[in-house]
Amino acid sequence: MTGTTDAAVLERVTKRYDSLTAVGDLSLRIRRGALFGLLGPNGAGKTTTLRMLMRILIPDEGSIQVLGEPLNERTQDRIGYLPEERGLYPRMQVRKLLVFLGALKGLAEGEANRRARDWLERLQLADWSEKKVIDLSKGMQQKVQFIAAVIHRPPLLILDEPFTGLDPINAVVVKDIMLELREQGSTIILSTHRMEQVEMMCDSICLINQGQNILHGELQAIKKAYGKNTVRIECSGDGDFLKQMPGLIQSVNHFGAVVEAKLRPGADPQEILKAAVDRGVRIMRFELMEPPLNDIFIERVSDAHA
């Protein structure tokens, strides 16, 4: 039953290295067509999980299904993978390298060649296609690596920190391609520490910590469960007045120009607005919202450690 609607299903997956359990009893379901955020602090087991999906590592226990089949060579060819640690042959020509990697994923060499040219054109690397990888800047190598992950139009695309090393312009290009691929039906697993990206792009997430799934579901539903318990205020002064209301406010997060305050359960945000006006603070913006993913992340992870 899982085969038709899920792009990936992990069932009670465990991976141990000697005494260390990198992933323990992890179950996970990724819907087809999702843009799925895999989150977790450093060392949580994200890379191990992704490597198991790629069949680079074999789980000690549990089962994994990808695109409706247990992992095998065919599933491997239908996944695109951008590892966190980038790697290309430094002394190979860019286009030849892409043709080689495309052919390994099952493309005919002529087809791989044609696609490599198109992609290089699209990512403004056409002039560099006959150069050696080593002659490219880091950002350009990053784009080449991205092409290598998508050249075979994989139904499942795994991207580990795809935006690191990219300038804002290229980051937008890559983001647009990701959304376009999803539009065409690909499922994307995005692993990153950049919460605002997950918040803006992903429709479902999984937060893992110490190899355990501690939060899993549709992003909207998760945020809704927390309710609109946060106010974001842009005002004159440094928002110090918020600290004088411990009865209403649980915690304050300063960002410089904006302040975010988490309300105590049952607190009326109107009271805060009133207090600000009473103290003569000028309010430019006052917004009642769901907690940012960042806060949820920090809260869940520190709860898990407590």
Next chain:
Amino acid sequence: MRKLWLIVKREYVTRVRTKGFVIATVGVPVFSIGLFAFAIFMATRETDHTLKLVILDSSGGLGARVTQGLNYKLANGQPEFSVVKIVEQPGSDERAREELRSEVSNGQLDGYLLIPGEVAKGGPAEFHTKNPGDFGVNEHIGRAVSDAVIAQRLHDRGLQIENVSEVVQGVELKLVKVTKQGEAEEKGQTFLVALVLAFILYTTLVMYGVSTMRSVLEEKTTRIVEVLLSTAKPFHLMAGKIVGVAAVGLTQYLIWTLTAALLATYGAAMASAFRPGASFPRFHIPASLLAYFVVFFLCGYFLYASLFAAIGASSSNEQDAQQLQWPVMLPIICSMVMFNLVLRDPNSTASVALSLVPFFAPILMTLRLSAQTPPSWQIGLSIALTAVTTVGVVYFSARIYRVGVLMYGKRPSVVELVRWLRYS
């Protein structure tokens, strides 16, 4: 299989296109041909003019005999030597020598020959010249003096001999190697064939082994290995690398062998054209020896290359790899150290025992095979042991490779390596 082929192809094509490969492949034959031609040129070169000599004779009468002996002719019919004068002097005269020295140095003379009195009792004669490197000239003068001294000695014992060379003509000892196939004249080929085969094995195992190791390490440090592992099996990656490197090596050997074959054919013809009568030993390598060589070559190559690959995979940097490679290099080097031991007595207990040890067998069994055919059971056992060991080593290396390429940081201990073998 398609992926394995792609990996082999990439490895082969990128390597064959490097400058290093082109330089080594073209450079070695060009250099060898150059050296060969130079050697032939030097060996067959004759001075094209008559050499003017003075003989300084303190021996009392040998000068005239030596002059008689220097009756060689140049290719153009002119005499090779012309003795300008013989200076008879009882003792050593520094002033006369000084004069001759300056005449040689300003070119009036080509050289002077000093025959001291002790020459009859075995003392040396001296030839002073600006160009002491002309072997033809040196040999002729040496023979003339020798013959003169021998004739003098015989004369002193009462024998009057006209042509000394004929009398003192030595006897050549021909060596004939007896094999199952029959007998073949031996002119040092056995030793040479053994040396060449062992050397090919040794350099291939070390050079291409280390090359495989470096290449694995490079894929690991550049981190491309993770991208590759997401598509191909670790075993295919390792095997593709080893086979690709082997194909590069074979290409190189093929080019070299063809050059050598051309050299042997045309070189011999060329040499005999320069110097009629120059004979080259015929190299006859039996087909069975070649077949065994190929078997041991392949076994040895896969045995060591997979070990080198595992080392590359277990290291995180060049230094670690260099330290780890020693235990693997050691048996190869030991095989070469035992070269003489085995070749001198290929059927001694030590030779037989060593040639059965899988890590030594590729080189040492090839040596024994090239010296004389060992009993079939020994060949069979050696091949069987080596093949089984090779399969086992490839299997374990692949397991270490699989885990190692994803492990970064400090060099693994032996305990850790053993633990890696058990990872699923």
